[in-house]
Amino acid sequence: MPRRTYITQEEKKMPGHKPMKDRLTLLFCANASGDLKVKPLLVYHSETPRVFRKHTVMKNRLGVMWRSNAKAWVTRVLFLEWIREVFCPTVKKYLEDKGLPLKALLIMDNAPAHPRDLEEELAEEFPWLTVDFLPPNTTPLLQPMDQQVIANFKKLYTKELFQKCFQMVSDTDLTLTEFWKKHYNILSCVGLIEKSWANVSLRTLRSAWKKVWPKIIEERDFEGFVEEPEPTTDPVVDDIVTIAESIGLQVDSADVEELVEELSEELSTEKLQQLLAEQQRMQAEELSEEGKDQQSVQQISSSEIKDILKKWTELQTFVEKTHPDREKANRCMNLLNDNVMSYYRTVLKKRQKQTTLDQFLFPKRPRPSEPEAGPSGLQPLPRREMTPESQSPDVLMEGGSPSKQ
Structure with missing residues (x-):
């Protein structure tokens, strides 16, 4: 205005x-x-x-x-x-x-x-x-x-x-x-x-x-x-x-x-930076809103989504082969595909990405074979390798700076 x-x-x-x-x-x-x-x-x-x-x-x-x-x-x-x-x-x-x-x-x-x-x-x-x-x-x-x-x-x-x-x-x-x-x-x-x-x-x-x-x-x-x-x-x-x-x-x-x-x-550099910051904030709000939308499909399992997507592909193939007006059929199928089925693909893709990320961040470690019991009947604790001070990990302490542990 x-x-x-x-x-x-x-x-x-x-x-x-x-x-x-x-x-x-x-x-x-x-x-x-x-x-x-x-x-x-x-x-x-x-x-x-x-x-x-x-x-x-x-x-x-x-x-x-x-x-x-x-x-x-x-x-x-x-x-x-x-x-x-x-x-x-x-x-x-x-x-x-x-x-x-x-x-x-x-x-x-x-x-x-x-x-x-x-x-x-x-x-x-x-x-x-x-x-x-x-x-x-x-x-x-x-x-x-x-x-x-x-x-x-x-x-x-x-x-x-x-x-x-x-x-x-x-x-x-x-x-x-x-x-x-x-x-x-x-x-x-x-x-x-x-x-x-x-x-x-x-x-x-x-x-x-x-x-x-x-x-x-x-x-x-x-x-x-x-x-x-x-x-x-x-x-x-x-x-x-x-x-x-x-x-x-x-x-x-x-x-x-x-x-x-x-x-x-023409927009100045300063105005462009303000505009981009505002747009990023709006996108963050939209992503937050999407998170709420996702709650409605949490009860649907990934296997169910995969199954319905498979049936959708079969339906597309059937219509392409049998419908007399192929152009009209394809137009309608594309509309449904872009505006409805794409939603379920996006949900599935996000779940798969999340699973992949979890596997990367928290890989399953192989369980070590159990050691034999000693003469006293107690199992010896696994030996812990000493870490040189120069290689000790940084731990960020709450309210403080990184410190060595």
Whole structure:
């Protein structure tokens, strides 16, 4: 939220509540004619957040391609997955549906995750794709998505967020602080992202290309499209301010513009360290929550899990061989496999790892053969080898430093 709204200031004072420092990375792509918005790539620090497990969210049904890594950054691997699984199939279908030649030009900036040899790497799978890079250090000047598209998206997202707050305060007994503290989460965020990206207008997308492709603004290139002078005020910002006032927030247009500008800045090393520390804390909480979830399956033995997984494999094989619509069957089986059966595999894997670790830390020692009794009938104690002082083990005494024993 904008920095000067009172809810942001309260976040730092509310006992037992972590401030909203959570971040994610989005990758946007759209065509020059503005009638194709490709599903965005979203990178978060957690593969399956707690709220996803609670609501049994199927990530492949989201309006974004969900991926994760510890820093929530787009890496080369994740970018290539998005290109192969989302971008190329979407563009190919668009061209076929429009009856256009199978040819496409992908224009990108010089981000570290954008491989320079991308066209060569994709040549065998997608020979119809040409890749071109913008000159270095020109992203703010030429990159179409940076020409108000991303800024417009952020404003639309803020508007949707304020609208959601207004709806919750009006339709429930929740206060704004209670909603923000207990009911706004990453799943809510993804929903607002989908709405906001869908609401980026055709005009905004087309106008974004005018610095790279000036002719795009001419009516003869796109029928019915004539560039109009920029309005003195942004209607989206005006809507944000109006909604904010209706729920008691003191926000003006300058606050909204400051928020958009702030989110466009590169993170400093100090901010990155704070962010990573916060994310690690959140992951620790999620692991603790997972520990509670695991209690529900403690009564299920590992042999039972292995047995049901074996039967699941047999069922998959049977369906693949006998079902008439193999594609539909595989899709359904994959959904069940990814969202249900994978849980039991994870439980089994964790148990196996725990067993292996226990064996490593506490290996079973072979029982020595019992010595024969002596003349007195008593068994002599095994002789203890003397340990040189230089090799004696360190023992950490409670409240003190390591001492020799």
